[in-house]
Amino acid sequence: MTTVKTLNTFPELGLIPQLLARLSELEYLQPTPIQAHVIPSILEGRDLIAGANTGSGKTAAFALPILQQLDADTKAQSKNGNYVSRLILVPTRELAKQVADSIKSYAVHFNGAYKTVSVFGGVSTNKQMLALRGGTDILVATPGRLLDLISSNAIKLDMVKTLVLDEADRMLSLGFTDELAALLKLMPTKKQTLLFSATFPEAVTTLTTSLLNNPIEVQLQSADESTLVQRVFMANKGEKTALLAYLIQQHKWRKALIFVNAKRHCDHLAQKLAKRGITAEVFHGDKGQGARNRVLDAFKSGEIEVLIATDIAARGLDIEKLPVVINFDLPRSPADYMHRIGRSGRAGEVGLAISMIDQEDFHHFKVIEKKNKFSLEREEVEGFELHEPFNESKVDKPMAKPAGTGKKKRKKQSQINADIWLNRG
Ligand code: AMP
Numbered sequence: 001m002t003t004v005k006t007l008n009t010f011p012e013l014g015l016i017p018q019l020l021a022r023l024s025e026l027e028y029l030q031p032t033p034i035q036a037h038v039i040p041s042i043l044e045g046r047d048l049i050a051g052a053n054t055g056s057g058k059t060a061a062f063a064l065p066i067l068q069q070l071d072a073d074t075k076a077q078s079k080n081g082n083y084v085s086r087l088i089l090v091p092t093r094e095l096a097k098q099v100a101d102s103i104k105s106y107a108v109h110f111n112g113a114y115k116t117v118s119v120f121g122g123v124s125t126n127k128q129m130l131a132l133r134g135g136t137d138i139l140v141a142t143p144g145r146l147l148d149l150i151s152s153n154a155i156k157l158d159m160v161k162t163l164v165l166d167e168a169d170r171m172l173s174l175g176f177t178d179e180l181a182a183l184l185k186l187m188p189t190k191k192q193t194l195l196f197s198a199t200f201p202e203a204v205t206t207l208t209t210s211l212l213n214n215p216i217e218v219q220l221q222s223a224d225e226s227t228l229v230q231r232v233f234m235a236n237k238g239e240k241t242a243l244l245a246y247l248i249q250q251h252k253w254r255k256a257l258i259f260v261n262a263k264r265h266c267d268h269l270a271q272k273l274a275k276r277g278i279t280a281e282v283f284h285g286d287k288g289q290g291a292r293n294r295v296l297d298a299f300k301s302g303e304i305e306v307l308i309a310t311d312i313a314a315r316g317l318d319i320e321k322l323p324v325v326i327n328f329d330l331p332r333s334p335a336d337y338m339h340r341i342g343r344s345g346r347a348g349e350v351g352l353a354i355s356m357i358d359q360e361d362f363h364h365f366k367v368i369e370k371k372n373k374f375s376l377e378r379e380e381v382e383g384f385e386l387h388e389p390f391n392e393s394k395v396d397k398p399m400a401k402p403a404g405t406g407k408k409k410r411k412k413q414s415q416i417n418a419d420i421w422l423n424r425g
Contacts, residue, residue, distance in 0.1 A: 255307075322343050
């Protein structure tokens with residue numbers, strides 16, 4: 001894969017005036033690296049595999065050429081009543097709505113010529129069925145709900161000309177493999193396929209080999225140091241919350257997204273921060289759609305200083321210019337670490353990714369560093385000095401057990417990592 005750094009101008013990418021006018025209204029001064037690299041290839045009709053995080057500008061990277069292609073071919077295409085012309089599959093309902101909103105915004109100068117609909121689970125199907133009536137030019141969907149709608153004959157996929165798999169790694173890790181396979185069978189083989197993924201685990205690689213035809217491959221640096229600063233703070237056991245509150249207040253962080261690993265930790269941490277004078281809200285799957293939207297709006301407007309979320313709930317949240325992402329609990333997998341920090345330093349903004357580690361996180365953070373090929377200096381904060389230095393042997397003991405073959409050893413090691421993780425307070 002190539003590493004991309006080139007920046008061009010939007011007119012140089014071959015975009016049409018309706019789109020250029022909108023980009024200048026949105027004050028997108030220049031394409032982000034992913035946009036500069038993929039837009040011309042998508043316009044040429046090539047398949048694509050792109051390694052890009054949320055925040056890289058990937059939505060516009062596929063949405064702009066898709067709108068341009070629609071504009072070029074819409075008159076020529078004969079359509080049946082429940083057609084879909086361009087299909088974008090996403091892992092979560094938040095992402096479905098955000099992608100559809102972005103597309104509608106990019107399309108304003110086409111004067112409503114192209115219908116964009118988003119469908120996702122967790123809400124009634126009736127409104128969505130109604131919205132799909134008469135066909136849809138661009139459909140943004142989560143896989144499960146799309147299958148439901150197909151089985152009720154609300155939509156057919158046999159006219160799909162472009163398929164986008166957005167956040168493919170997350171889609172597969174959320175268990176949508178079977179749904180995806182079922183959906184692919186319902187689409188024409190001849191179509192353009194664009195796959196975006198932050199990471200490339202085996203499941204994604206397998207999918208790309210079977211699905212893509214001579215694709216262009218683009219890999220962006222996911223945590224480019226010029227836009228993202230990563231820091232690690234050490235805390236004594238039981239002092240993480242106090243240290244977090246101190247850091248937030250000391251640095252006057254606003255719009256900080258804090259990650260924890262369990263829904264119940266969200267509420268717990270929010271209460272503890274509230275006691276220390278910090279307005280924090282939680283964002284997790286137990287909240288209804290309306291409540292989630294309200295929290296998100298309040299966070300975006302700055303009314304809420306701090307949002308506490310689990311990985312699953314936060315996935316796909318589009319929060320512009322997020323200045324700080326904090327790993328209060330470390331993510332279980334090194335790939336999730338990259339997903340989380342990818343929410344900061346977006347589209348050229350400078351962002352900050354903080355990890356808070358205590359003795360129990362010590363080894364796990366090293367694994368995260370090793371897998372993601374970076375190494376960070378551990379910082380101590382005045383007033384929160386460690387009572388004793390971190391001691392790797394405390395957590396390493398179970399891993400010293402003899403294991404069999406190299407393969408078995410790796411499996412055992414990951415299992416032990418998971419156990420250590422699950423046993424955390
Ligand atoms: P995405 O990675 O698609 O979630 O986009 C991240 C954010 O960057 C969104 O809020 C976009 O509105 C914004 N954005 C995308 N492309 C550009 C650009 N070329 N210039 C400025 N902002 C952009």
